[in-house]
Amino acid sequence: MKRIAVLTSGGDAPLMNAALRAVVRKAIYNGLDVYGIMYGYAGLLKKEIKKMELGSVGDIIHRGGTKLYTARCQEFLQPEVRAKAVEILKEYAIEGLIVIGGDGSYRGALELTKLGMPGIGIPATIDNDVLGTEFSIGFDTALNTVIEAIDKIRDTAMSHERTYVIEVMGRDCGDIAQWAGVAGGAETVLVPEKPIDINATIERIKRGHERGKKHSIIIVSEGVGNAVEIGRQIKDICGYDTRVTILGHVQRGGSPTATDRVLASRFGSRAVELLCEGKFGHTVGIIKNEIVDMEFENALKMKKLSNSSLAELCDELAI
Template identity: 45%
Template sequence: MKKIAVLTSGGDSQGMNSAIRAVVRTGLSNGFEMFGVRKGFKGLMNNDFIKLGSKEVSDILYRGGTFLQSARSEAFKTPEGQAKAIEHLKNKGIDYVVVIGGDGSYRGAQALQRQGIKTYGLPGTIDNDIPLTDYTIGFDTTLNVVTDAIGNLRDTMSSHERVSVIEAMGRNCGDIALQAGIASGVDAIIIPEVKADINKIAADLKAGFERGKSHSMVIVAEGAGKAEDIAKEIKTLSGLDTRPTVLGHIQRGGTPSVFDRVFTSRMGHEVIDLIKQDIVGVALGIESNKITYHTFDEIFATENKINDHLYQVFQDLI
């Protein structure tokens, strides 16, 4: 009987539990023995495995976070750490490892693959910064969380005739800010992929208030600057009452959206099909609503870019 281990690594994202459930239950349906690894690559080095049956993954479909927990591990990046992890996998007779995480997690999976462990990646990150997939696990849910937060802030900003500068997550990728900004009808979007003209933004905001607007909303991706600094600059340039809000880790929480539940269920099912075909060393994603896969080498050789057309859509709508 083939044995499969699944782990979650790096920052958590809504839908990771749904992905674990899909991998485990599809694997069990195909006669595989399933294991979970607690706390990511750290757990792999510490021999922290648990056997997973259908019962162990019940009632997790709609829960955010990851019940296997996650951790970052500098030790795993070393040859000694990887050797320890591989020793534990071989001692348990585990044939395949499914890694759910972002860029760093994929690099860990690639390192195992190069040393003879058959690995697979599922894109678990809210940032949407993995190439060769239109969406990553948790991104859609995070867009809804951020959009709801902007709506709540708009109510209080209108009451006091203020400008709100909202800082969204995303590291060096502006997708959360861009898509949540479009969905929320904000007045300005500041992302790392496009150089911002803060003087023009301040002037446009001031002109809006002079036309009778009662509030304005600006969203900034964390990789493009801090909300506090940008709010101060806008206030200095425009004289408007400007307040910063950092949404922080609230963006990682909440029950996964329908899209994220279905998306992860499809990927979890597909990865077992790839295992049955012995197609190894690949990461899955979604492109034009089709579940696809690419080698880790292909993914790392591809630059992740912002959707220029979507940014132009925003520019034409403001």
């Protein structure tokens, strides 16, 4: 293999740049030519492809977002569009493709591999919902952003004796909420993996008030439902002064943590090695602090394990 390409696809994550840097530099170190594809699969179809040099990825390891930009591409669901993408890659003499993204990006890479274009996946999403790995790059950075926000909100919650409902991202995965709940000392965490009991939440808040605690922090994962409605129910039933904060896309940005930078570098390096070893159609991941790889099809069949014990721990510590 002499020439490979790399793209970032789907929702951005703070560590895409760090992973991109590792891919480009490891490829050049191994004597490969590497090309960057702008705007994900959408840019591939428009032939927005450029050669990457060492300087192309200089001074980006500390920056959030992605230098290659990213986009979603519904057209890629069509078989004829994927066939066209393979032809474009062959036109540029590209022999392997590394895709940095989430579940949807993996599926695209799997289909290209089936069509004869070897693909490797690097898990990059703040939601931490990619299969085949315990952690995806971007999760730790997003988590620290959430914790910083919770700490600041707690100051005003205490000053005004208010209950705050804070909605965090995660789609159908409650990892951000659960980890942030424990690390941020929240009174309650509401996640999609666990049945919602608003009455139990309200009782916990009331018990706190009875022992003199006049402020509370409730963390709600976006996959649960409407945080504004949850806040309204708490206010209507308890009568407590309640506010709702939706953190939104602020969670996707910012300078990445050291943990994420190291993980992204390890993932990017291993992805290049897999192509060089001829292990096509694989995704990289980390399990028990060891870098692993597995076939796309096996990873996509796995069930995401919910660490609901963290939500339970949050409840226990907020007694």
